[in-house]
Amino acid sequence: MINILRYHSLKNLNTFGVDVRAGYFTEIFSEIELEQILNYDEFKESNKFILGGGSNVLFTKDYDGLIIKNFIQSIRIIDENEKYVIVRAGAGVNWDDLVKHCVEKNWGGIENLSLIPGTVGAAPIQNIGAYGQELKNVFYNLEGVFIESGEKKICEISECNFDYRESVFKGDLKDKFIITKVSLKLSKKPEINISYPSVQEEIQKRKISKPSIEDIRKIVIDIRTSKLADPKIIGNAGSFFKNPVISINKFGNIKEKFPDLISHPVDKLNVKLPAAALIEKCGWKGKRVGNCGCYEKQPLVIVNYGGATADEILNLASSIKSSVEEKFEISLEPEVNLV
Secondary structure, three states: OEEEEEEEEEEHHHHOOOOOEEEEEEOOOOOHHHHHOOOOOOHHHOOEEEEOOOEEOOOOEEEEEEEEEEEOOOOEEEEEOOEEEEEEEOOOOEEEHHHHHHHOOEEOOHHHHHHOOHHHHHHHHHHHOEEEEEEEHHHEEEEEEEOOOOOEEEEEEOOOOEEOOOOOOOOOOOEEEEEEEEEEEEOOOOOOOOOOEEEEEHHHOOOOOOOOOHHHHHHHHHHHHHHHOOHHHOOEEEEOOOOOEEHHHEEEEEEHHOOOOOOOEEOEEEEEEOHHHHHHHOOOOOOOOOOOEEEOOOOOEEEEOOOOHHHHHHHHHHHHHHHHHHHOOOOOEEEEEEO
């Protein structure tokens, strides 16, 4: 029996801790329950939002519609050989639990993505990435359901339009498609990825000559813990803005004024800049405005010190965006999903 709650508080279901409510709220634990709820006549015309871990979302107001909390579980092997294993996980599985499981099995490819908050179902929507790895590099396929028709579909990588923190699920299929399972192709003979400078530094500090994927996971967890705000202690949704991509020529002009600003190559024509550095140079690091502010250790993270409304957070984000645009002529885009 599916339990549907009316005017349900979402305060404890989003890591920002914003106190908003859903017109209707339910939890589903299987694809059968998802099919049932989508077939309810009373919700046929309602807006619907699929909630995972609530770690990359800012609810800007009460939600006028049905919020479905996805708890579809299971982790299983669907294919393997001596080199690779294809792992399928339910969309409701905690992402870091999946990473931990795979590292313990010595299946490589997602260890650098350790401790990223959220669920497996949210990972392809964002094309999550960190410390030199991206989901698209190990993505095999995913399964899901169209909200309006109930039609099931398997999406191959060519259909997902993966880009930097982007996918078709944030674009054409936003609010139209529900991911139920995600499959990843991982290596049984992992290639260690230490391309990220801070990971290299930690390996040297720890004097690890031949790092394993377990070593990489521990290092990434330690780095993230030292830099990022724990949402269990202080409300936040991780990085609020994307790292902007600009042309090499434009970066050359900026570099003349700010010679210490670093960049990372994207292709022959473009580079990616650390948004945190831009925000810090505008004086926002550690700055508090009312009940919210920029985290003292990582200015890319907007935090809720307690009682902040969505409007307060949005106003702060707008002020940060404006100051970066004025100083660098670069427009920051939110990484957080605004609902």
